[in-house]
Amino acid sequence: MKTLMVKIRRNAGEFTPEEDEALRRAGKIIRDGGLVAFPTETVYGLGGDALNRESSRKIYAAKGRPSDNPLIVHICRFEDIYEIVSEVPETAVKIADAFWPGPLTMILNKSEKVPTETTGGLDTVAVRLPSDRTAQKLIEYSGGYVAAPSANLSGRPSPTVARYVVEDMDGRIEMIVDGGEVGIGLESTIVDLTVSPPQILRPGYVTREMLEKVLGRVDTDVTVLKADTGQAPKAPGMKYRHYAPKGELTVVEGKPDAVTVYINEATAADSRNGEKTGVIGTSELLAEYRADVVKCVGSREDEEAIARHLFTVLREFDEEGVTKIYSESFEAAGLGQAIMNRLLKAAGHKVIRV
Numbered sequence: 001m002k003t004l005m006v007k008i009r010r011n012a013g014e015f016t017p018e019e020d021e022a023l024r025r026a027g028k029i030i031r032d033g034g035l036v037a038f039p040t041e042t043v044y045g046l047g048g049d050a051l052n053r054e055s056s057r058k059i060y061a062a063k064g065r066p067s068d069n070p071l072i073v074h075i076c077r078f079e080d081i082y083e084i085v086s087e088v089p090e091t092a093v094k095i096a097d098a099f100w101p102g103p104l105t106m107i108l109n110k111s112e113k114v115p116t117e118t119t120g121g122l123d124t125v126a127v128r129l130p131s132d133r134t135a136q137k138l139i140e141y142s143g144g145y146v147a148a149p150s151a152n153l154s155g156r157p158s159p160t161v162a163r164y165v166v167e168d169m170d171g172r173i174e175m176i177v178d179g180g181e182v183g184i185g186l187e188s189t190i191v192d193l194t195v196s197p198p199q200i201l202r203p204g205y206v207t208r209e210m211l212e213k214v215l216g217r218v219d220t221d222v223t224v225l226k227a228d229t230g231q232a233p234k235a236p237g238m239k240y241r242h243y244a245p246k247g248e249l250t251v252v253e254g255k256p257d258a259v260t261v262y263i264n265e266a267t268a269a270d271s272r273n274g275e276k277t278g279v280i281g282t283s284e285l286l287a288e289y290r291a292d293v294v295k296c297v298g299s300r301e302d303e304e305a306i307a308r309h310l311f312t313v314l315r316e317f318d319e320e321g322v323t324k325i326y327s328e329s330f331e332a333a334g335l336g337q338a339i340m341n342r343l344l345k346a347a348g349h350k351v352i353r354v
């Protein structure tokens with residue numbers, strides 16, 4: 001299949017007639033059962049018609065994703081939620097008021113309209129109303145319900161720029177909408193509203209503290225930061241090795257001096273064994289490292305920058321053929337919880353404490 005590429009300037013005022021035409025064309029592809037990758041404020045999504053079981057099957061095939069891993073249904077107006085869920089609880093209205101449109105996904109009981117292919121066999125459905133204008137327009141032109149997992153091959157880091165979507169999806173889908181770099185860089189927060197108290201299944205930009213201000217007590221799935229709980233994650237997708245670079249990634253935890261000494265010794269030893277070494281560091285410690293490739297993920301003072309750069313940095317190590325990667329560790333509070341959740345999964349929970 002030849003994958004069509006179109007460019008849209010995101011968040012730059014009104015769409016030009018050409019851009020609008022391109023989005024209409026993308027919408028038609030989805031309505032006709034095809035797949036289109038598009039930018040959202042979190043990461044690029046791989047969109048298909050959420051109410052068409054064949055489209056969902058195609059999404060799993062294009063990503064190489066196990067079909068028990070449910071998809072998020074994206075809408076562009078709050079009212080549209082009533083079609084796809086059996087009941088809208090008070091909690092859903094409250095957090096929609098506070099965080100939609102935006103990087104938040106709610107789990108609710110599904111209606112008959114949503115095929116079980118889309119929900120990976122579950123009776124619940126994940127719903128999100130993104131704030132990105134390009135995404136909203138595309139959803140509107142697609143008929144209102146777009147199933148969209150992150151637009152990466154299963155197991156790879158989620159794409160933050162169209163170039164990485166091309167890398168994983170070229171030839172597998174009908175169209176890629178290139179809207180430049182996304183704003184947040186980590187996927188949406190997922191909160192399960194079918195349980196009481198509500199439970200965070202995947203941390204993201206909307207933090208537990210932010211949700212608790214609106215909902216009162218909110219729990220977090222214990223598997224979010226721990227590997228050895230003996231429990232399966234409640235979001236089926238979180239059980240798979242994920243976000244992983246091709247090189248072997250180790251997270252090093254401890255005081256800054258001890259971390260830099262450890263990483264320098266480890267990368268020196270790896271180099272002697274013929275490995276190409278890399279470090280994910282913060283700007284505060286960057287000058288200390290001696291590895292072959294040293295990447296700055298941002299400043300410790302700016303967690304949003306770290307969130308935005310993490311997946312990009314992981315992909316860049318692959319592009320440069322790095323085989324052993326070491327990363328600093330981060331505070332697991334606030335947005336740091338989402339950062340550590342993705343980093344630990346990318347590392348397959350390989351952590352060294354020094």
Ligand code: TXA
Nearest residue numbers: 042044045070124125126149150187188235236237238
């Ligand atoms: O920011 C995002 O959410 C991006 C953009 C494209 O919107 N999408 C995204 O989708 O991250 P995906 O498919 O890569 O991740 C969806 C996660 C998976 O871990 C899946 O298991 C979980 O949501 N999920 C979906 N439906 C669920 C359900 N009914 N119950 C529990 N978890 C669910």
Ligand code: MG
Nearest residue numbers: 149150158187
């Ligand atoms: Mg994903």
